[in-house]
Amino acid sequence: MRKRIVAGNWKMNKNLTEALSLTSEVVNMVRDEVRGDVEVVLCTPFIYLTSLKKYTDEVTRISLGAQNCHQNASGAYTGEVSAAMLASIEVPYVLVGHSERRQYFGENDELLAQKVKIALENGLKPIFCCGESLQQRQNEDFLAIVKAQLTASLFDLSPEDFGKVVIAYEPIWAIGTGLTASSDQAQEMHAELRAHVASHYGAQVADDTTILYGGSCNEKNAAELFACPDVDGGLIGGASLKSREFTNIVKARM
Ligand code: 13P
Numbered sequence: 001m002r003k004r005i006v007a008g009n010w011k012m013n014k015n016l017t018e019a020l021s022l023t024s025e026v027v028n029m030v031r032d033e034v035r036g037d038v039e040v041v042l043c044t045p046f047i048y049l050t051s052l053k054k055y056t057d058e059v060t061r062i063s064l065g066a067q068n069c070h071q072n073a074s075g076a077y078t079g080e081v082s083a084a085m086l087a088s089i090e091v092p093y094v095l096v097g098h099s100e101r102r103q104y105f106g107e108n109d110e111l112l113a114q115k116v117k118i119a120l121e122n123g124l125k126p127i128f129c130c131g132e133s134l135q136q137r138q139n140e141d142f143l144a145i146v147k148a149q150l151t152a153s154l155f156d157l158s159p160e161d162f163g164k165v166v167i168a169y170e171p172i173w174a175i176g177t178g179l180t181a182s183s184d185q186a187q188e189m190h191a192e193l194r195a196h197v198a199s200h201y202g203a204q205v206a207d208d209t210t211i212l213y214g215g216s217c218n219e220k221n222a223a224e225l226f227a228c229p230d231v232d233g234g235l236i237g238g239a240s241l242k243s244r245e246f247t248n249i250v251k252a253r254m
Contacts, residue, residue, distance in 0.1 A: 002207065003210045008246055065095060069083045093124065113152065131146060132173075134173035146169065159205055
């Protein structure tokens with residue numbers, strides 16, 4: 001059975017004091033209000049992960065994720081953070097291939113394949129982000145483009161390793177724009193991606209793959225998006241910065 005997950009991606013937001021209060025509020029609300037089998041992941045800036053762990057450790061359904069890791073094991077890469085470092089502080093998840101990393105830091109399919117691989121070698125679970133630009137959506141080859149992102153960065157993995165990867169479909173035109181994919185658009189892509197996984201790894205692996213939707217998901221539209229049969233949860237940006245709204249989105253996934 002695939003997992004239901006609601007993950008928050010804080011991006012480059014919050015100072016330490018704000019990070020501590022946001023996390024403790026989310027932990028309390030989730031503990032008191034959330035039932036069912038939904039898992040909550042907070043992908044915070046690296047610098048806060050160690051301090052936040054004592055909060056998230058209180059509630060089993062909540063865990064932490066990093067927003068990136070380096071593709072090499074260690075060495076002279078000033079300013080970078082390795083997958084082994086994340087594993088050493090017991091961070092279970094790591095975002096790989098967010099469109100902002102692809103766009104602003106030139107991360108391409110081959111590099112992302114390396115990042116996924118090293119994350120898995122270190123026991124981390126990658127949340128692999130994919131999605132098309134507005135122009136690609138308008139040219140109507142968007143389904144093929146997003147499927148190709150999966151093929152290029154994930155399909156060399158063994159079925160066992162692939163089973164540890166979470167996919168997050170994030171149409172770039174919906175990120176931070178207030179333009180959400182409609183539930184029909186999200187379902188169409190998610191079903192297509194699941195079929196694509198099935199064509200390579202078989203129906204069982206595809207059925208067990210968690211596919212999240214991200215892009216202007218908020219407390220108002222989450223329930224409709226999560227009602228789609230192939231949408232297993234969300235990757236939430238702006239709305240994850242407010243404890244009440246984020247928890248309401250988690251509750252929409254219960
Ligand atoms: P928004 O929810 O702010 O659109 O961001 C989505 C996102 O990029 C999550 O990774």
